[in-house]
Amino acid sequence: NAGVTQTPKFQVLKTGQSMTLQCAQDMNHEYMSWYRQDPGMGLRLIHYSVGAGITDQGEVPNGYNVSRSTTEDFPLRLLSAAPSQTSVYFCASNPPRASRGQYFGPGTRLTVT
Amino acid sequence: GENVEQHPSTLSVQEGDSAVIKCTYSDSASNYFPWYKQELGKGPQLIIDIRSNVGEKKDQRIAVTLNKTAKHFSLHITETQPEDSAVYFCAAANDYKLSFGAGTTVTVRA
Numbered sequence: 001n002a003g004v005t006q007t008p009k010f011q012v013l014k015t016g017q018s019m020t021l022q023c024a025q026d027m028n029h030e031y032m033s034w035y036r037q038d039p040g041m042g043l044r045l046i047h048y049s050v051g052a053g054i055t056d057q058g059e060v061p062n063g064y065n066v067s068r069s070t071t072e073d074f075p076l077r078l079l080s081a082a083p084s085q086t087s088v089y090f091c092a093s094n095p096p097r098a099s100r101g102q103y104f105g106p107g108t109r110l111t112v113t
Numbered sequence: 114g115e116n117v118e119q120h121p122s123t124l125s126v127q128e129g130d131s132a133v134i135k136c137t138y139s140d141s142a143s144n145y146f147p148w149y150k151q152e153l154g155k156g157p158q159l160i161i162d163i164r165s166n167v168g169e170k171k172d173q174r175i176a177v178t179l180n181k182t183a184k185h186f187s188l189h190i191t192e193t194q195p196e197d198s199a200v201y202f203c204a205a206a207n208d209y210k211l212s213f214g215a216g217t218t219v220t221v222r223a
Contacts, residue, residue: 042202101162
């Protein structure tokens with residue numbers, strides 16, 4: 001199993017540009033999440049999905065969209081990038097209930113200039 | 114929503130000594146408390162977890178304790194080694210949504 005994969009690893013955007021961060025998992029996990037990590041702030045939940053076709057907002061959803069058309073994929077879209085979205089983004093997946101442990105991808109480091 | 118506070122933010126220990134990281138949470142409905150280790154340039158990795166019906170859990174050199182009445186839980190690392198140097202995050206969850214602490218940077222001095 002590859003686990004949770006994320007692409008790209010690094011990305012630089014100009015303010016106003018849009019892009020999609022890709023996330024895929026091959027563990028047949030129902031739950032998938034996107035987090036952003038900023039210095040001194042831990043990981044903050046952006047959006048999550050409890051299964052294909054179902055998504056919901058987390059703590060910091062503004063400026064981001066998600067969709068979940070398949071169990072495997074959970075892309076995160078930045079609609080109009082802003083410098084405040086400069087961060088490291090992590091995708092995670094887990095079986096039903098977080099109490100079975102979340103698996104994190106390697107992250108995407110995004111810089112918005 | 115859940116609020117998780119983690120202390121200290123940085124911790125420097127001599128190799129072989131113990132390290133303790135403490136977290137508090139606010140939502141009494143939280144029932145799952147994992148700890149993650151993050152090495153430089155990598156994603157967080159689950160190292161140990163505890164559920165609300167258990168007071169203590171140990172796995173080799175790491176242990177976690179939970180006090181549900183006081184709403185706090187702690188990570189204990191004994192006999193620290195250089196490879197224990199990393200950022201550690203605590204989290205609290207009710208069902209599937211995790212709320213994370215801000216992290217503790219642990220440095221083990223040789």
